[in-house]
Amino acid sequence: MPDKLLMYFQHPFVRYAFIVGVLIALCSSLLGVVLVLKRFSYIGDGLSHVAFGAMAVAAVMKLTNEMLLILPVTVISAILLLRTGQNAKIRGDAAIAMISVGALAFGYLLMNIFPTSSNLTGDVCSTLFGSASILTLTQKEVVLCAILSVAVVLVFILFYNRIVAVTFDETFAKATGVNTQACNLLIAAVIAVIIVLAMNLVGSLLISALVIFPALSAMRIFSSFKSVTICSAFLSVICAVSGIVISILAGTPAGSTIVAADVAAFGLCSLAGLIKRGTGR
Amino acid sequence: MALLEASDLSLGYDSRYIVKGLDFSVNSGDFLCIVGENGSGKTTLMKTLLGLIKPFGGQILTGDGLKKKDIGYLPQHTALQKDFPASVREIVLSGCQGRFAFRPFYGKAEKQLAFENMRRMGIEELKDSCYSKLSGGQQQRILLARALCAAEKLLLLDEPVSGLDPKVTAQMYELIRDLNKEGLTIIMISHDINAAVRYASHILHMGVTCFFGTREEYLKSDTGKLFLMLKRGGEACA
Ligand SMILES: Nc1ncnc2c1ncn2[C@@H]1O[C@H](COP(=O)(O)OP(=O)(O)OP(=O)(O)O)[C@@H](O)[C@H]1O
Numbered sequence: 001m002p003d004k005l006l007m008y009f010q011h012p013f014v015r016y017a018f019i020v021g022v023l024i025a026l027c028s029s030l031l032g033v034v035l036v037l038k039r040f041s042y043i044g045d046g047l048s049h050v051a052f053g054a055m056a057v058a059a060v061m062k063l064t065n066e067m068l069l070i071l072p073v074t075v076i077s078a079i080l081l082l083r084t085g086q087n088a089k090i091r092g093d094a095a096i097a098m099i100s101v102g103a104l105a106f107g108y109l110l111m112n113i114f115p116t117s118s119n120l121t122g123d124v125c126s127t128l129f130g131s132a133s134i135l136t137l138t139q140k141e142v143v144l145c146a147i148l149s150v151a152v153v154l155v156f157i158l159f160y161n162r163i164v165a166v167t168f169d170e171t172f173a174k175a176t177g178v179n180t181q182a183c184n185l186l187i188a189a190v191i192a193v194i195i196v197l198a199m200n201l202v203g204s205l206l207i208s209a210l211v212i213f214p215a216l217s218a219m220r221i222f223s224s225f226k227s228v229t230i231c232s233a234f235l236s237v238i239c240a241v242s243g244i245v246i247s248i249l250a251g252t253p254a255g256s257t258i259v260a261a262d263v264a265a266f267g268l269c270s271l272a273g274l275i276k277r278g279t280g281r
Numbered sequence: 282m283a284l285l286e287a288s289d290l291s292l293g294y295d296s297r298y299i300v301k302g303l304d305f306s307v308n309s310g311d312f313l314c315i316v317g318e319n320g321s322g323k324t325t326l327m328k329t330l331l332g333l334i335k336p337f338g339g340q341i342l343t344g345d346g347l348k349k350k351d352i353g354y355l356p357q358h359t360a361l362q363k364d365f366p367a368s369v370r371e372i373v374l375s376g377c378q379g380r381f382a383f384r385p386f387y388g389k390a391e392k393q394l395a396f397e398n399m400r401r402m403g404i405e406e407l408k409d410s411c412y413s414k415l416s417g418g419q420q421q422r423i424l425l426a427r428a429l430c431a432a433e434k435l436l437l438l439d440e441p442v443s444g445l446d447p448k449v450t451a452q453m454y455e456l457i458r459d460l461n462k463e464g465l466t467i468i469m470i471s472h473d474i475n476a477a478v479r480y481a482s483h484i485l486h487m488g489v490t491c492f493f494g495t496r497e498e499y500l501k502s503d504t505g506k507l508f509l510m511l512k513r514g515g516e517a518c519a
Pocket residue numbers: 294295299317318319320321322323324325326357
């Protein structure tokens with residue numbers, strides 16, 4: 001089996017898949033904790049559908065670089081959605097449901113009216129579930145992904161303390177002079193970038209799993225913000241690597257295998273948490 | 282110039298007025314106590330002073346170079362999720378947040394300050410515990426330590442002793458008075474009228490008729506006499 005893996009590693013596309021997988025898993029887990037705690041778990045789902053719609057538009061317009069359209073559209077939607085989430089008069093969850101389902105339907109409609117290839121069902125399936133796309137990345141996409149991931153990690157580290165303060169108690173942070181609005185905008189923009197990145201790895205239907213599972217798993221075991229963040233980053237990377245390895249060896253789709261690994265990790269962590277609590281007293 | 286000066290202030294939510302025509306001022310070093318019945322708008326006033334809610338009318342002027350980052354605040358309720366993973370240390374440290382404008386991380390000074398305030402509140406041995414698993418009184422002390430970290434010039438306390446046992450309550454009042462003596466300006470909401478007239482330098486009474494003045498003036502005023510009598514009478518009966 002190691003021989004088989006070694007053989008696979010000679011192919012650049014397999015190496016690319018690993019690099020991109022690890023980077024995306026790392027980024028998506030970092031903000032997962034914030035999203036879960038701020039009750040924004042659903043936003044990942046909504047945004048991924050928006051990104052799907054934008055991707056369909058980009059495909060129809062035959063843009064050479066789809067990112068140029070998808071990224072700004074998703075960032076703007078993220079900002080708008082977080083805005084409505086703050087405004088008590090408009091139901092935030094309803095707005096998200098509307099936008100996400102609308103974008104999904106619109107995207108599929110466009111792909112149907114202007115088919116770009118003969119295998120429409122296959123195209124749709126791979127954007128929704130990211131079936132094979134991870135193994136077809138070009139060098140340019142890998143570089144872009146690496147740059148964006150490094151930017152996300154840097155932003156997260158530099159603003160870590162502010163993000164913690166705003167997540168724990170936004171009112172207090174605002175009252176004592178933290179620019180909470182700017183902080184929320186930053187969080188929204190970073191989330192959008194992560195979603196767009198993660199579409200390559202697991203497809204748009206499974207992104208939420210990538211963002212939320214590691215955070216929830218880590219919260220079962222640890223009880224400080226820092227340890228939860230670090231643990232969820234580790235878990236996410238481990239699950240992504242093992243998911244990709246299994247998918248190569250067993251020939252399963254990469255995205256759903258990674259998510260399955262995340263689910264398994266959640267089960268293990270829940271168990272560990274129960275045992276820890278049991279022995280704790 | 283006063284640290285805070287409110288003139289003809291009207292407060293409310295949505296389109297409903299709660300208080301109209303409030304006038305008062307707070308000078309550096311004052312200890313203002315806000316008293317009044319449930320629902321008279323004390324918390325609303327404090328949130329307006331903090332800039333969390335916009336006033337309906339009137340204005341709040343700040344002086345002596347008072348900035349938001351110099352203010353510490355203890356909210357009446359902090360709605361937190363049950364399973365929020367945050368250690369006591371992390372929460373107290375987050376009070377130092379406003380202190381650094383562009384620096385990304387906490388320095389030695391902030392960590393020292395957080396530790397001192399945890400010691401003051403007697404919670405240093407809890408520093409690695411999970412906040413959401415502590416008792417209400419312990420949580421209150423943690424939030425007070427956080428407020429102290431943020432308060433460089435002004436400390437706003439919304440019912441700081443609610444949920445504390447009598448011993449800690451007494452300690453808390455002593456601590457607040459010591460802080461005040463060290464030069465920190467304090468605005469405190471309290472239902473404990475005895476503590477209010479004992480520790481405060483000024484009293485703002487909110488209700489159907491509002492009263493603002495020094496402690497001595499309040500004790501002589503009709504509002505004050507009536508309220509004191511009602512409260513003390515009520516406590517004597519109970
Ligand atoms: N978020 C809100 N939206 C609308 N009305 C509110 C809101 N919060 C408070 N009120 C109303 O404003 C009035 C004043 O509330 P406030 O919380 O300021 O009272 P309080 O003096 O602090 O009372 P307590 O002693 O119980 O803390 C109340 O009648 C309340 O119903």
